[in-house]
Amino acid sequence: MKFGVVIFPGSNCDYDTFYVLKGVLKQESLLLWHKEHNLKNVDCVILPGGFSYGDYLRSGAIAKFSPLMQEVKEFALKGGLVLGICNGFQVLLELGLLPGAMLRNKSLKFLCQHVWLRVENSKTPFTNKTRKGQVLKIPIAHYDGNYFAPPQTLQELKRNNQLVFRYCDAKGELSEEANVNGSVESIAGLMNTEGNVMGMMPHPERASELILGSEDGRFIFESVINYLKS
Amino acid sequence: MRGCLTVKVRILVSLKDIVLDPQGQTVKNALHTLGYDFVNDVRQGKVFELELEGISRQQAEKAIVEISDKVLANPIIEKFSWQILD
Numbered sequence: 037m038k039f040g041v042v043i044f045p046g047s048n049c050d051y052d053t054f055y056v057l058k059g060v061l062k063q064e065s066l067l068l069w070h071k072e073h074n075l076k077n078v079d080c081v082i083l084p085g086g087f088s089y090g091d092y093l094r095s096g097a098i099a100k101f102s103p104l105m106q107e108v109k110e111f112a113l114k115g116g117l118v119l120g121i122c123n124g125f126q127v128l129l130e131l132g133l134l135p136g137a138m139l140r141n142k143s144l145k146f147l148c149q150h151v152w153l154r155v156e157n158s159k160t161p162f163t164n165k166t167r168k169g170q171v172l173k174i175p176i177a178h179y180d181g182n183y184f185a186p187p188q189t190l191q192e193l194k195r196n197n198q199l200v201f202r203y204c205d206a207k208g209e210l211s212e213e214a215n216v217n218g219s220v221e222s223i224a225g226l227m228n229t230e231g232n233v234m235g236m237m238p239h240p241e242r243a244s245e246l247i248l249g250s251e252d253g254r255f256i257f258e259s260v261i262n263y264l265k266s
Numbered sequence: 267m268r269g270c271l272t273v274k275v276r277i278l279v280s281l282k283d284i285v286l287d288p289q290g291q292t293v294k295n296a297l298h299t300l301g302y303d304f305v306n307d308v309r310q311g312k313v314f315e316l317e318l319e320g321i322s323r324q325q326a327e328k329a330i331v332e333i334s335d336k337v338l339a340n341p342i343i344e345k346f347s348w349q350i351l352d
Contacts, residue, residue, distance in 0.1 A: 093337070093338070094340055097337070097340070130340070136342065137340050137342040137343045139281075139285065139286070139343060140288060140289060141288075142286070142288055143288075144288050144289065144292060184285060184342070184343060185342075186284070186342070218286070
């Protein structure tokens, strides 16, 4: 199985993500330049974190027009696995592959800290190595991570079990304090109705080696590997 | 060329009313601190000024709506209005 990490001008978490996949998890991985029209037969596409196009206009707004996104969209519509991390999540929202949109953090502060996430759905290609209710410690680093969806969309997300992660405290409890960026219903990550595309604001690639303070990010990558193996 | 002109258009993009605007709130609070306590609400948005050339007014109006809807605004959270500047 092969992983592809897309690079946009301004992406800065591409190499960290590639390193975790290749160096830590020993998976065949490639970097995919946004201008190419070739996904090189990867089994999972990752849109990494960073500031694609400087977050000009809106985060992810211009990256969605990158040439490679045509192939990524087709790949996703055919059921291919796509994981969007932070800016990657923003691109998926702008592309319409995931519902909703990102707003400026409620506190108007750039948040760079470890947070706790509660797994809301462990039956996904991205969380099958976890159990529902499990608490993961993964860092965030964002200014525009305040997830918004209109009430009707929210109802559908809940009805279809599309919510994957929520911000919580260390004990797994939801609270206004734990919901650091003000996201509606403390949503930190969600997937599409088919379950093959997921976006999350926290950075699992920054929590895949114990030396960085947490290895909980590995669960996400290992779940994908587990899913692709079966 | 007949029917083709230079069209200048001003497009305003702002957050929809159902969306919280903390930046607008921050500006409002600052105004209150300065004594403008009669300012009830502030919403912050963006202004785009486009110059279009070589197309008809009709084509321009169609393009402005498409550009605003597909690029300049995110229709989930933003609304837009536009005005051709004479």
